[in-house]
Amino acid sequence: MKSKITAGLVASLLGAVLFTAPAHAQNQRIALLSGISGPIAAMAPAMLEAMQLAVRHVNEQGGIGNGGRLEFVIGDDACNPQNATDAATKAVNIDRVIGMVGPACSGAVIAAANSVTIPAGVLMITSSGTSPQITKLNDRDLVFRTVPSDDYQGRALARTLKERGMDKVAVAYVNNDYGKGLADAFKDEFESVGGTLAGFSGHEAGKASYRSDLAQLARGGADTLVVFDYGDGSGLTILRQALENNFFKNFVGADGMKSDAVIRELGADNLKTFFTSAPVGEASASLDAFNQAFAAAGHDPNAIFATTSYDAAFLMALAIEKAGGDRAKLSEALRSVSTEPGEPIMVGEWAKAKQLIAEGKDINYKGAAGDHAFDENGDVPGNYSFFKVSGTTYEAIAEMH
Amino acid sequence: MELIGLANYAIFLGILIGIYALLSLGLNIQWGFTGLFNAGIAGFFAIGAYTTAILTSPHLPGRVGGFEMPILVGWAGAMIVAGLIAWPIGKICLRFRSDYLAIATIGVAEIIRLAIRTEEWLTGGTRGITGIPRPFGDLPYVQSQLAYLVIVALAVLIVYLLVERQLHAPWGRMMRAIRDNEGAAAAMGKRIEARRLQAFIFGSTLMGLAGALFVHFNRSITPEAIDPMIATFLIWIMLILGGSGNNRGAILGAVVIWTIWSVSEILTDRLPTEMAIQAKYVRVFIIGLMLQLVLRFRPEGILPEERRTRTAPPG
Numbered sequence: 001m002k003s004k005i006t007a008g009l010v011a012s013l014l015g016a017v018l019f020t021a022p023a024h025a026q027n028q029r030i031a032l033l034s035g036i037s038g039p040i041a042a043m044a045p046a047m048l049e050a051m052q053l054a055v056r057h058v059n060e061q062g063g064i065g066n067g068g069r070l071e072f073v074i075g076d077d078a079c080n081p082q083n084a085t086d087a088a089t090k091a092v093n094i095d096r097v098i099g100m101v102g103p104a105c106s107g108a109v110i111a112a113a114n115s116v117t118i119p120a121g122v123l124m125i126t127s128s129g130t131s132p133q134i135t136k137l138n139d140r141d142l143v144f145r146t147v148p149s150d151d152y153q154g155r156a157l158a159r160t161l162k163e164r165g166m167d168k169v170a171v172a173y174v175n176n177d178y179g180k181g182l183a184d185a186f187k188d189e190f191e192s193v194g195g196t197l198a199g200f201s202g203h204e205a206g207k208a209s210y211r212s213d214l215a216q217l218a219r220g221g222a223d224t225l226v227v228f229d230y231g232d233g234s235g236l237t238i239l240r241q242a243l244e245n246n247f248f249k250n251f252v253g254a255d256g257m258k259s260d261a262v263i264r265e266l267g268a269d270n271l272k273t274f275f276t277s278a279p280v281g282e283a284s285a286s287l288d289a290f291n292q293a294f295a296a297a298g299h300d301p302n303a304i305f306a307t308t309s310y311d312a313a314f315l316m317a318l319a320i321e322k323a324g325g326d327r328a329k330l331s332e333a334l335r336s337v338s339t340e341p342g343e344p345i346m347v348g349e350w351a352k353a354k355q356l357i358a359e360g361k362d363i364n365y366k367g368a369a370g371d372h373a374f375d376e377n378g379d380v381p382g383n384y385s386f387f388k389v390s391g392t393t394y395e396a397i398a399e400m401h
Numbered sequence: 402m403e404l405i406g407l408a409n410y411a412i413f414l415g416i417l418i419g420i421y422a423l424l425s426l427g428l429n430i431q432w433g434f435t436g437l438f439n440a441g442i443a444g445f446f447a448i449g450a451y452t453t454a455i456l457t458s459p460h461l462p463g464r465v466g467g468f469e470m471p472i473l474v475g476w477a478g479a480m481i482v483a484g485l486i487a488w489p490i491g492k493i494c495l496r497f498r499s500d501y502l503a504i505a506t507i508g509v510a511e512i513i514r515l516a517i518r519t520e521e522w523l524t525g526g527t528r529g530i531t532g533i534p535r536p537f538g539d540l541p542y543v544q545s546q547l548a549y550l551v552i553v554a555l556a557v558l559i560v561y562l563l564v565e566r567q568l569h570a571p572w573g574r575m576m577r578a579i580r581d582n583e584g585a586a587a588a589m590g591k592r593i594e595a596r597r598l599q600a601f602i603f604g605s606t607l608m609g610l611a612g613a614l615f616v617h618f619n620r621s622i623t624p625e626a627i628d629p630m631i632a633t634f635l636i637w638i639m640l641i642l643g644g645s646g647n648n649r650g651a652i653l654g655a656v657v658i659w660t661i662w663s664v665s666e667i668l669t670d671r672l673p674t675e676m677a678i679q680a681k682y683v684r685v686f687i688i689g690l691m692l693q694l695v696l697r698f699r700p701e702g703i704l705p706e707e708r709r710t711r712t713a714p715p716g
Contacts, residue, residue, distance in 0.1 A: 037681060037682060037685060038628075048678070052674070073670055074670070074677055074678060075666075076666070078631075079625060080625045080626060080628050080631060081619055081621070081622075081623065081625060081626045082417070082631050085413070085619060086413075086417065086662075086663050087666075089409075089410055090663070090666065090667060092406075093406035093407065093410040093413070094406055094407065095670075096403075107529060107621075107623030107624070107625035107626065108625065110531060110619075110623065111619040111621055111623075114531075114620040115535075115618055115619045115620060119541070119542040119545060120542045121542070132528070133528050133531055136532075137531070175519060175526075175527065176518075176527050177527040180521075180526055181527075202519065204515070
């Protein structure tokens with residue numbers, strides 16, 4: 001029995017070798033990783049579609065290098081470290097990818113970067129890992145992201161509230177890396193600009209009642225409640241119970257709370273003192289181009305992380321083109337194609353970019369989700385606006401800095 | 402080029418299989434020898450993982466720990482703490498019969514998981530702990546992986562030999578007697594509760610060791626790693642498929658299941674994109690199907706428990 005299994009194993013490994021016979025020499029292969037199974041399975045299809053759209057744009061407009069094609073292999077990180085390292089190891093060793101777009105969740109990013117891509121010297125661009133821990137990775141400049149760290153939004157929101165005269169607030173956050181990340185950054189910044197936190201507590205998602213949590217928070221004497229939660233989940237329950245019991249007067253949320261469900265369930269009349277922050281793709285020609293192309297392909301352009309996923313894959317392709325397919329020069333090339341100075345490149349303008357690179361000119365990619373001017377940690381600052389409820393939707397009332 | 406890549410992947414496969422084999426061996430002591438239905442493996446895995454993370458990671462303000470102790474201290478600590486936490490849990494829960502014990506241990510694992518997510522001063526909360534050293538981590542990629550494989554393989558070998566010895570010693574016979582006929586064992590003067598507690602603690606320390614090995618491999622630990630699907634139920638499938646009550650079966654189960662899980666994807670990735678994505682969902686189904694088939698046609702597993710049936714001497 002055992003020998004049969006061994007034989008089967010050897011056979012399947014041999015099969016893998018035959019199947020992965022070297023592709024055409026000029027082709028370049030990248031890995032696209034997302035949480036296909038697991039907790040974010042609902043978000044993964046749109047992310048993968050957006051990444052593949054970028055690859056299609058590249059191949060339809062001249063491909064990579066001198067007539068090569070951009071190939072990709074898709075991996076499932078299942079949003080956990082075990083599967084992420086497994087998928088990344090296969091991509092790096094079996095498929096010999098030059099770069100990796102993804103994985104999706106922060107824990108998956110950290111594990112795959114630490115144990116696979118950084119030691120192997122493979123460039124990684126994640127489009128949805130938002131944990132501030134990713135900033136701190138000792139990454140030899142190999143880990144980048146096109147989605148802003150939760151740190152930025154929390155800090156920008158803290159400064160905005162202080163500017164608007166809300167000096168004393170209570171904070172309720174959902175206890176996961178999203179809520180916690182925002183809340184910590186907010187707390188840090190709010191206290192350093194001289195605000196007072198009258199309450200600060202986390203809660204588990206999905207409970208029927210948060211009245212005791214709210215009563216506890218209200219005891220601090222603040223009249224503003226900041227909620228870092230999801231507006232179609234426990235955030236809605238919190239908002240409803242806070243309004244019903246008159247615990248607070250003003251309510252502020254981050255992007256997770258900017259949900260239509262909140263207006264639908266509670267009514268705009270009750271939400272005159274409800275504000276949210278949310279990232280805005282700079283209203284750019286690039287974003288319009290993406291929306292149009294993605295909708296034409298039959299997908300919803302407003303799907304979460306669609307724009308950042310497209311940008312991550314497109315930037316990876318630009319970097320490969322710029323570096324001439326040289327793995328060692330990839331991260332340097334990525335910085336070069338995404339920062340000033342340079343001719344602006346919009347979504348889908350692969351042919352133009354390719355031509356400029358061939359002429360030895362600098363380019364600067366302006367993506368669907370923003371300009372992607374990476375800082376020294378490979379992070380991007382986000383663009384955020386401050387919204388109020390207006391009728392059945394949200395209206396931006398100020399930019400946040 | 403390709404062969405090096407393949408070898409490198411095989412090394413990685415070996416490391417994860419080794420870690421899962423330790424979990425499976427730990428469960429074998431609890432279920433295979435003693436009949437304790439522990440459905441909270443993820444909890445003890447997590448305790449081991451976080452203990453060594455706290456002991457060996459560099460200091461970070463706002464969190465206890467970061468003692469930068471030697472890695473071996475971290476591993477010993479992981480085993481000791483997993484055992485110490487298993488003690489009161491076993492003391493309370495082991496009075497339950499099998500299915501109730503399963504429910505209780507699921508609850509315990511969930512409590513541990515929530516505590517880890519919440520107690521930020523200790524575990525870094527939802528962000529986890531990063532910057533954990535890996536032995537020989539400064540070597541180039543392939544050499545570093547290879548060195549870690551040797552460490553994991555040594556750990557599995559030592560654990561296997563010790564557990565095997567224990568199983569063939571009178572202790573092992575006593576445990577099986579307790580499992581198969583508690584009343585008879587009690588009548589012969591065996592202290593059932595104390596022995597079951599012993600097995601529970603012993604198995605849990607091995608799970609803690611597996612957690613520790615996992616953490617140093619990834620140089621980080623986040624709560625996502627303690628998902629019950631991949632840290633509890635997958636191990637049950639490994640043990641049942643391999644053959645519970647047989648240590649080699651426990652290891653073989655880890656080899657077979659993790660290889661199917663991982664290697665099958667290499668093959669399905671050659672399919673057109675749409676099908677390749679769908680195939681990733683099918684993997685979960687295949688594992689479940691295999692479990693069904695094994696339970697239906699070979700409930701004792703691939704390598705069944707060795708029963709030395711000695712006929713009574715004549716006279």
